[in-house]
Amino acid sequence: MKKLTICLFVAAALTGCKKDFLNTAPLDAYSNSTLWKSQNDALAALNGCYNGWELGDNVVYDDCISDNAYDQFPWEGYETFASGLATPGNPGINKYDYVTIQRCNWFLDNIDNVPANKIDATIKERMKAEARFIRAYKYFVLSQDYGDVPFVEHSLTPTEANTIKQKPKADIVSYVISELNTIAPSLPVSYGSSDIGRITRGAALALKGRVELFNGKFTDCIATTQQLMQSPFSYSLYPNYAEMFRPQNADNAETVLDVQYLLNTNSAWVLIVLAPNSSGGWSSVAPTQSLIDSYETINGKTIQSDPTYDPAQPYKNRDPRMEASIIRPGSMYMGNYFDPLSKTSSDVRGGNNASPTGYNFRKYIQNIDDFNGTSYGAGDISNTGQTFMLIRYAEVLLMYAEAKIEAGQIDQSVYDAINTVRTRVSMPSVTAAMYPDQASLRTLVRRERRVEFAGEGLRWYDIQRWKTATTVLDGDVYGCQDGTVNTSTGAVTLVPNTNVNIGNRAFADKNYLWPIPQKEIDINKSLKQNSGY
C-alpha cells in the first residue's frame, strides 16, 4: 500500500513538473507561426485579402446617395446621408472600415517569411502587387469618403489603433498613385482562366487614372489612360450595353476591374434590393425622375433642347441606355408590362417593397431567370454568383476625354473617345460643331458619365469632385408622373407635371465628406471630425 501511495505521489510530482503543461495553443486556427510555410499558404492569405475587398452592395446602392436614386427604407441608411441628416452618431452609411487594409498589411508583413525555395519569385512579386493594389484601392475609397484618415502599412497594436492620427488626403492620394505606379509592372496584363478576376496591370493603371482625374492631375490622367488604349492592352467595348451586365457575360473585353461572386459560397445577396416587388425584390434602390430626364433623346439632344420630346410620352425615343438600365412604367420586364401606376398592381408606387418612384433599375437584373436554376442562382436573388464591374473600358475612354477637356487639350481624340461610347448604343456622334468649347464639352462628358454609369455607384463620387451637389442634390426628389399603363400593350398615358414628390433633400457643404462615426472619435481622441459635423 505504501508503495502505491509513493507511486501516486511520484506520478503527481512528475506530471506537475511537466514544463509545457501550461503552453496551450489554438486547436482550430492557425497562427502566424504555423502559417507561411509554402506558396499555397501565401496564396490562401492573399485570398483572405480579396475576401470582401469590395462589395457589389456598394456598386448597387451607392447611387442612392446621389441624384440618380432614392432609398425608401430609413434603416438602410442611404437616405439619412442623402437628405443631409447624417450625424456622427447616426451617419447613415458607414464605410469607415480597415479590415481589408489590415489583411493586406498582414500579408505584406509576412509573405517574406515563406522560405525562398517554397515560392516562385515572380509569383511572389505579383502577389505582393495584388495586395498592394487592394490596399491602395481601399485607401483611395476611404480618403474619398472621409478626407483625412489614419494611415498604416503594418499591423497595429491596440494602443496604436486608439491613438493613430489622420494623414492628409493629399498625402494619401500621392501614396496611392505612387503605389499603383510601382506595382503595375509586376502585374500581368491578363490571367489564365482560373485566375481571372485577379488584379491586372490594366486595373492598376485604370485606378491610377481615376485617382489622377479625381484629384485634378489631368495631364497624368491623360498619359495613364492613353497607356490603356494601346498594346499590350486590348480593351474594347462590349457590343451590347444591356447584355453586358448579365452574369454569363462577365469578364468580357470591357472589364478592367470587377468584384467576383460565386453562388452558395461567396455569394452576392444584393440583387434583391434592385428588383421590383412583383419579381420578389424590395425596390430599395429606386431611380429618380432626375436620372430619367438626364438621358438624351434618340436625336442626341437633351429633353429640354429636343422639340420632339413629349412630356406625356417621356419614354419614347430616348437614349437606349435608359431602357437598358431602367424598368419604367410600361417596360416589358420578365414577361409583363411594368405597372407602378395602378392601385391594384403589386408594384404600385408606395406599396410594400414597391418602388416609390415608379422606376426600378434593370441593370444587373436584365433577366432574373439568369439566377434561376443556373450556376449563378437557384431561384433566390439574395444568393447569386453575379459579378459586378468596378472599372470598365468605357470609363477609361470617358476619363481620357474628361482629362483632356479639363486640361484644355481639346482635340479630335476627345470626340472620338466620347463617340466610341455613344456609338455602341447607337447614339448620334458628337462633333466639334455641336460641342465646340471646354464648357459645352464638360457638360457633355459629365452627362455621358451619368447615363453610361447609372446604377454603378460612380455618380456620388462625380458629384463630390465636381462640387455640383448644391445644384443636383438639394431639393425635392421626384418619381414618375401619374397616369395609366396598358398592361396588354405597355402603352402609357401620363399626366404631365404630376411627378410624385417622394422626399426632400438638403445639402450642406459639410456633406461632401462623410462624418467620421462618433464611436471612432470616442475611442481615438486624436481623431479630428470633419468640419461641420
Add this chain to the structure above:
Amino acid sequence: MENFSRETHACTNRLNLTKLLLIMKATILLVVIACLHASAGTMAQKVTLSGRNMLLDNVFKQIHDQTGYQFFYREDLLKQAPLVSIEVKNASIDETLKECLAGLPVTYSIVEKTIVIKPATAVPTVEAPLLPPVDVEGTILDESGKPVANASIVVKGTTFGATTDINGKFQIKNSQESVSLIISCVGYQKQEITVKGHQTISIKLKPVDTSLEEMVIVGYGSQKKTTLTGSVSVASAKDFTDRPVTNVTNALQGKLSGVTVTTDNGQPGRDDGKIYVRGIGTGIGNDAAVSSPMVVVDGMVATLTEVNPNDIESITVLKDASSAAIYGARASNGVILVTTKKGKKGSLHISYDGYVGQQSITRKPDFLPSYQQAQLYNEALVNEGGAKKWSDTDIQLFKDGTDKSGAHPNTDWLALAYAQKALQSSNNVTVSGGDEKTKYMFSVGYFNQKGNVLKTQYEKYNMRFNLNSQIAKQLGFNANVSYLYAPFSEPVSTYATSFSQIIRQINRISNTVPYKWENGAYGYVSDGSPMAWLESPSLNKWQNYTFTGNIGLDYSPITGLHLKPSFGYRLATGQQQQFVSDIQYYKGGAAGTPLTPTKYQGPNNLTNAADRTTYTLLQMLAEYEKALGQHHFKLLAGASQEYSMYNIFSAYRQGFLNNSITQIDAGPKDGQATTGSANDWALQSVFGRLTYDWADKYLLEGNIRYDGSSRFAPGKRWGHFPSFSAGWVISKESFFDNLKSTVNLLKLRASWGRLGNQQILPYPTIATVATKDINKNPITYSFNQGLASGVAPVNGANTDIQWESTETYGAGIDAAFLRNRLTFSFDLFNRNTDNILMILPLGAPYSLGAPYQNAGAMVNKGFELNLGYADHAGKLNYSVNGNVTYTKNTVTDLKGAGPIIGSGTFVDVGYPLKSLYGLQATGIYQTKDDVKGTAVINSKVGPGDLQYKDQNKDGVIDAKDRVYLGSYFPKYTFGLTATAEYKGFALSLFFQGAAAVKASGGNLIGQIGADVQKPTSVFLDRWTPDNHSTTFPRAWYKYSQNDPGTNPSSFWVKDASYVRLKNIQLSYSLPKAWISKAHLSNVRVFYSGQNVLTFTKFYKWIDPEVGSAGSIYAYPQVMVNSIGLNVTF
C-alpha cells in the same frame, strides 16, 4: 434526607422585561458597531442513525454529535436498559428518540436543545444510599449571577439529589466527607464539583454552546464553525429535498445571505439561474471574464447542473477573500462548495423521495383582442398622416367573431403556444450504509420536466456512488462517482432556426392573423407562422451525458498528518439532432377555398452534432494538525493541476425527401456543410493554509495560493493570492461571563485577501489566423466562378494581460442570544476588482477581434444581515429566518474607454455595471403650444408625444441627451423563511425578493402594427385628442419618437422591486405508531407551490424577477404546484 429521585425538573429561567431590553440594546449596539458576518447555517436537526445492539449511551452520543442536543438523565435510570437496534434516516429527534426508547419505562421531553429523560412512572423509593451522605447547601446561578430554578443536583454514582428552588437554592443533607455533585440544567453545561464536608457553595452555570462542534465544509477540508474567521453561508440538505426545484441554482435563491440568484427563463432545461456572490465582480464588455462563482462538487470543479439536488448534503458558499483564497485562481466571484451525501456507519438504509407537479406560466403579456389591435393600428396610421387600414366593418367583425372564414379572427397566440399540460416529476432512491471500515451511499434519480410549449422537455437520469473505506490502519480510500444522462428537446422555427424565434413570433404576431383559415391553411406573416413551426416535425434534441469520477487516498503515517492524493476526471458529451422541417403555406380563405401553394419555407435540413468536454484533476494534499496546550495549529499544503479540452463536430445536410429523417446519410450531398472546432486550457496550482487558535478564543488564518494559467503568456501566467483573517470570540472571555445568560455567542471577524480570475476565452495571447471571420463567415473569394479558400488574421492578441484580481476586505459579527434561540450575524464587505479582463472597443484601423485587456475596475460595497429565531410554544415549534444583502456596485475605471453604450444600457465610470441608459422623459406634450420652442427629437413631434429633457441644452434631443436611468441589478435582495410544526404537520413559507431595482418593459409592452406587432393593455390609456393622457403617449407605428426600442427613455423604466412567495409547503409526517408496522421509519407527504404569489409595482404581466432581461424571445417563468412523498425504510 430528601429522596428526590422521583422526578427531574426541567429548570426554568424566567425572562423578564429588563432582560429583554438589555438584549435589544445589545442587538442594536452590535448592528451599529459591527463590522462583519457569517451565515448562521444551523446544524442539521435531523438524525440519521443505524446500528444493532447498541448501548443507549452510544446512541445518545451519536444523536448529540449529529444535532448538538444535550442529554440529561439519571444514569441509573437507563442502566438496565437493553441494547437497542435503531434505523433512522433524516429523522427528527423526536422520531429518533421514540424509536430508541420504545419499550423502555421512560418518557422524555425536549427543552431547548436539551433532552431530558425521565421515568415513565414513579419508580419505587430507592434503598438507602451505599455511599455516605453528604450535607451541602448552595445556590445555583446563571452566567450573569441570577438564580436558576429547577436545576438538578445529583450525587455522583447515586440517585440522590435535589432541585433548586425559585431562588436557586438547594440542600442535600447527611453529607459526608467528600462527594462529587453533578449539577445540570437545561441549556447549561453539566458541571461536576467535588465537595468536602459541610459546605455552602455557589455555582455559576455556563450556557451550552451548541454550535461549538458544528463543522463547516471549507476549501479542501472542514472546520469547526466557531473557529471560522471567513465569511461563509451554509445551506443544508433540507433546503434541497423539501422543495421541488428543477435545479440547484434555483434552490439557492433567497436562502443565503450574500448570494443573489436571478432566473429569467422558465424553459425546461434552460431554467438555471445566474448566481452572483456579493454583487457582480466582473464581466464588462463582450466575452467578458466570467462573473459566476466557482463551483466545486466533492472536491472537483463542476457545474451545479450536474448535481441532483437530492444528493446534496450541504452547500457552503465562500464569500470573502479569506475563505475563498485557498481556491485563488477562480475564486474572485466566490466559491460554492457542494458536498454530497456519504454513507454512515450502520446497516442498510433506504429512502425514497419523490414528487409530481404541474407547471403553468406565471405571467403572460395581456395583448389586446384583435378588434382593439386593429383600432389602434388605424389610430396610429392616422396620427402619422396616413389612411386607416381597417374599415369599421372589419373592426365590427373582429369584435363579434361572426366571420368564420379566418379573415377576421381573434387569435390568442399565447394560449395556442402554451397549451401543453406541463407535468414535472422527480423520483429518487438513496441506499446507504456501512460498517466500521467501509461506508457507502448509492443513489439514483429520475427527473422529468415537460414545458407548457409543445415538445419542450428535459429529463435527468442521475446516479451517484460514494464510497469511503479504511483499507488499512493508516490508509483510507474514497471514491465518488456520478453519472448524468440528460436528454433535452425543444421545437425550432423554420425561419432563423431556433426555439426562441418561436417564442418571439408568438409574442408579436397579431391577433388579427388567423391561426388557420377556414379552409385549413395556416395564417402567416412575412416570417411564417409560429404555430406551423410548432406543429411541424421540426425538433432540436440534445442528449447530454456526464460522467464524473474522483478517487483519493488518505494516508496518515503519523498522528495528525494526512497525505491525500486524488485524481478526478469528468467526461461530458452531447449529441445533437436538429431537424428543421420545410413548410409550404397555402392561400387561406373560407371553407372550400382551394389550397393553392403560396409561400415556401425551406429547404428542410438536418444537423447532427457531437461535442465533448474532458477535464482531469490531479491533486495532492497534506494536512497536519497539532495541539500544544491551548494552542491549536492546522496546516494544509497542496498542489493541483487541471486540464480541460472541448471539441465539437457538426454535420449538416438539406433537401431531404421528407420530414422523417434523423441521420445525415439520407440527405443529398448538395449544400452539405461540416464544421468542427476545439479548445483547451490548463491550470497549475500550489496552495497552503495555516489556521491557529488559542483556546477557541483567538483565531487566525492565513492562506496563500499560486496559480499558473495557460491563458496567459509565459511570464505573466503565475498569480499569487494571499489572504489573512482573524477572529475573536468575545463571549469566551472571562469579562463576558456576566452577559452570558443573554448573549450566548459573540464573535468578531475581520479578513483581507486577494483573489484571481482568468475565466475568459482560451488563447487570448495568441493571434489566430482562421478560415472564418469574426462573424463566423468563411473567408473565401472566387475567381472566374471557382472557389478560392482563404485565411486571415481574425482575433488580435495581447501578451501583456495578466490575472484579474479582486481585493476584498470585510468584517463580521456573529452572535446568539436567549440560549441560541435568536441568532444574528452581520457582515460588511468591500470588493475591489482590478485589472478586469475585458474587451475594450478599438479603433477601426485595428480591424481584428479586439483582444482582452486588463482594463476595468469596479467596487462592490455592501452588507449582509442574517437573523433567525426559533422557539416553541407547547408542541408548536416555529422558526423565522431572514437574510438581507445590500450591494452597491460601481464601475471605477475603464481606462478611458467609457461610456460603452449598448442598446438601452451603458457602462461608465461612476455608475453600476448594469445601468439603464436613455433620454429623460419629462412628460407628455398636451398641445401644439407645449411643443413650440422645446427641443425635440425630430420634426414630427406633436401633442401626445413624450417630452424629453435637453440635457446639454443644444436645442435638439439626440444621443448626447441620454442619461443614467437606474440599475437593473437589485441593490437589495432578501429571503425570509417561516416554519411551523405541530404534531407531524409542518408549514413553511419562503418569501424572496429584490428592492431598489429598475427595469424597462422593453418589447413586452407590445407594439402597434399591421400583422407582426400587437399592443398590450398599457396602450389603452394612450393620449388621444379626446383623452389627454399623462400616462401613455399617443399611438405610433412608424414614428420612433416615443418608441422604447429606438429611443429608450426614463418613461419606460419602472421600479421592479418585488416580494414573491417563492414557495409554500405543507407537509404531514405520519405517526410512528402507524408506519412502524410496515417497517417504515418515516413517511412524509407534502404539497408545495413554487412562485405562488408576487407583489410588485412593475407591469403586472411581466415577471419582475425577469426584469430587464425579459424579452419577447424568452420563455416565461413558471409556477409549479406539486405533491410529494418522502419514505424512509
